[in-house]
Amino acid sequence: MKLKCKKCGNDEFFYIKEKFSGETELVVDALGELTNLNAGAYDEMDSHLKSVFYYCSECDSKVGKIPKDKRY
Numbered sequence: 001m002k003l004k005c006k007k008c009g010n011d012e013f014f015y016i017k018e019k020f021s022g023e024t025e026l027v028v029d030a031l032g033e034l035t036n037l038n039a040g041a042y043d044e045m046d047s048h049l050k051s052v053f054y055y056c057s058e059c060d061s062k063v064g065k066i067p068k069d070k071r072y
């Protein structure tokens with residue numbers, strides 16, 4: 001699966017919304033892999049609701065559904 005924003009054409013960076021006593025954003029690349037821009041963020045996540053959608057880093061549009069094996 002390759003992500004691309006239909007609205008603004010961005011095909012590089014996307015994010016996942018995580019909800020747990022607030023909200024944080026994880027940057028992923030076009031293949032849905034976590035990038036190294038998330039240093040430090042991952043450690044703090046433990047029990048929280050899994051995000052289901054990718055969002056565009058450029059325009060915040062919902063870009064696509066996250067496959068089960070790519071949900072962090």
Ligand SMILES: [Zn+2]
Pocket residue numbers: 005006007008009010056057058059060061
């Ligand atoms: Zn976009």
